[in-house]
Amino acid sequence: MAIPFFKEIKIGGYLMKQKLLGRKRYPLVLMLEPLFRCNLACVGCGKIDYPNAILNRRMSAQECWEAAEECGAPMVAIPGGEPLIHKEIGEIVRGLVERKKFVSLCTNALLLEKKLDLFEPSPYLFFSVHLDGLKDHHDKAVSQEGVFDKAVSAIKAAKARGFTVNVNATIFDGHSAEEIAKFLDFTVELGVGVSMSPGYAYERAPDQEHFLNRKKTKKLFRDVFALGKGKKWNFMHSGLFLDFLAGNQEYECKPWGMPARNIFGWQKPCYLLGEGYTKTFKELMDTTDWDTYGTGKYEKCADCMAHCGYEPTAADAALTNPLKAMWVALRGVKTEGPMAPEIDLSKQRPAQYVFSSEVQKRLSDIRKEEAEAAAAKAAAKAEAASASTAA
Numbered sequence: 001m002a003i004p005f006f007k008e009i010k011i012g013g014y015l016m017k018q019k020l021l022g023r024k025r026y027p028l029v030l031m032l033e034p035l036f037r038c039n040l041a042c043v044g045c046g047k048i049d050y051p052n053a054i055l056n057r058r059m060s061a062q063e064c065w066e067a068a069e070e071c072g073a074p075m076v077a078i079p080g081g082e083p084l085i086h087k088e089i090g091e092i093v094r095g096l097v098e099r100k101k102f103v104s105l106c107t108n109a110l111l112l113e114k115k116l117d118l119f120e121p122s123p124y125l126f127f128s129v130h131l132d133g134l135k136d137h138h139d140k141a142v143s144q145e146g147v148f149d150k151a152v153s154a155i156k157a158a159k160a161r162g163f164t165v166n167v168n169a170t171i172f173d174g175h176s177a178e179e180i181a182k183f184l185d186f187t188v189e190l191g192v193g194v195s196m197s198p199g200y201a202y203e204r205a206p207d208q209e210h211f212l213n214r215k216k217t218k219k220l221f222r223d224v225f226a227l228g229k230g231k232k233w234n235f236m237h238s239g240l241f242l243d244f245l246a247g248n249q250e251y252e253c254k255p256w257g258m259p260a261r262n263i264f265g266w267q268k269p270c271y272l273l274g275e276g277y278t279k280t281f282k283e284l285m286d287t288t289d290w291d292t293y294g295t296g297k298y299e300k301c302a303d304c305m306a307h308c309g310y311e312p313t314a315a316d317a318a319l320t321n322p323l324k325a326m327w328v329a330l331r332g333v334k335t336e337g338p339m340a341p342e343i344d345l346s347k348q349r350p351a352q353y354v355f356s357s358e359v360q361k362r363l364s365d366i367r368k369e370e371a372e373a374a375a376a377k378a379a380a381k382a383e384a385a386s387a388s389t390a391a
Contacts, residue, residue: 006123011074011102014074015028015315015316015319025254025256025290026256027071027072027258027281028073028257028258028311028312029073029076029077029104029308030067030068030073030075030076030077030261031079032059032079032261032262033047033078033079033260033262033263034063034080034088034089034092034263035055035057035058035059035085035086036048036050036081036262036263037056037080037082038080038085039108040082040108040110040142040143041143042141042143043143043206043207044141044172044207044210044211045202046202046203046205047081047202051363054263054359054366057263057366059263061088061092061095065092065095067261069099070281071259071261073259074101074102075101075104076103077106077128077258078093078103078105079106080106082107082110083106084105084107084110084112084115089115089118090119093118093125102125103125103126104127104128105125105126105128106130107127107128107129107130108129108130109154110154112154112158113153113157119163121162121163123164125163126164126166127164127166128167129151129155129166129167129192130167130170131148131169131183132169132170132172132175133179133180134148134183135149137183138151141170141172152190155192159191166192166195167187167190167193168195169197170196170199171196171197171217171220172199172210172212173209173210177223177224177226178227180196181224181228184228185233188231188233192234193234193235194234195235195236195237196237198211198245198305200272201300203351203353203355204355211303212303212305213303214295214303217245218339219247221242221246221247222246222336223335225246225333237307237311237314238315239318239328240315240317240318240325240328241307241310241311241314242333243334244305244314246333248333248334249314249340250340250343251310251313252294252295252313252343253293253304253309253313254309254316255270255308255309256270256285256290257315258270258271258309258311258312259271259284259285264358264362265277265278265279266278266280266283268284268288269288269290270293270308272304273293273300273301275354276358277358292349295343295345295348296345297347297348298349298351299349299351300351302345302348
């Protein structure tokens with residue numbers, strides 16, 4: 001099943017509405033993380049380095065639906081952790097689809113075949129299966145043999161059941177253009193679309209040596225796209241975002257385009273970078289000092305070219321300059337010649353390392369909630385006993 005055309009129409013209409021309303025900042029995709037727990041421990045992941053008290057927490061289905069309505073974005077991506085571990089994931093997705101949200105369920109697919117019965121094919125739902133390359137490369141990236149074969153088997157099973165399936169790949173240094181091109185050829189054989197993004201340099205990721213800097217990213221993607229001339233790779237990105245990856249566009253990050261909601265609340269400023277939380281989406285938008293984040297502004301953003309910050313920028317650019325977007329769509333991504341000027345990093349503010357303090361704060365909150373729940377339970381039990389004695 002291909003991605004329905006009406007999805008593009010609805011999202012295009014949403015973007016046009018934001019423009020007509022004169023909104024400077026607006027969400028395009030809600031990144032919803034109902035849990036951090038995962039059944040893999042990838043070396044490039046900075047999302048699961050939490051104590052068990054935090055990894056055992058879950059957002060309820062009701063909290064997930066309220067977050068989607070509060071945010072108002074037309075799309076909801078559900079990464080994690082591994083969302084298929086969540087016991088209510090079928091109910092969560094069903095409720096989002098009923099609310100006419102386009103749902104991208106991001107999964108490593110280890111549990112996908114087993115849990116397909118929880119879902120129904122819908123033009124509003126697609127699975128986004130994590131594959132970082134062909135078998136040897138992917139299994140090395142996820143630090144476990146056999147994961148690639150299980151993921152591919154799950155993709156075929158889901159497609160056979162009528163589900164739309166894409167794959168998403170995180171690209172790291174050391175992955176050659178030739179290998180990436182072979183992987184993209186393979187996605188064509190599988191009959192799936194593909195999204196790609198250079199890995200963000202998570203400060204807590206076990207492997208800190210294989211994150212791409214911007215210069216390497218642009219060179220690598222130019223080489224990949226040059227190898228793809230004449231081929232029918234089915235990218236799930238806008239043409240201008242691909243052109244940006246190849247160094248032909250110089251964009252500023254729009255972190256509010258893909259806001260993140262997880263068990264802590266609304267994450268400042270984006271899905272990749274956690275520097276505090278707010279209780280409401282409005283508070284996130286109103287109180288985050290957006291001008292202090294992005295490449296050239298903040299050290300932690302220096303090498304970032306990830307889709308969650310720059311795809312919204314590319315979508316906005318397509319609206320303001322449709323002729324450029326059309327030119328790229330017709331001619332393809334330029335793979336030769338001078339690149340767009342790089343952003344000056346000389347005035348960026350230094351990184352602030354707040355992970356440990358944030359974790360301690362959240363653990364204190366969890367212990368306080370547990371103590372209050374225990375006290376309430378004890379009070380209810382005592383009241384019931386008193387009522388029984390009086391009767």
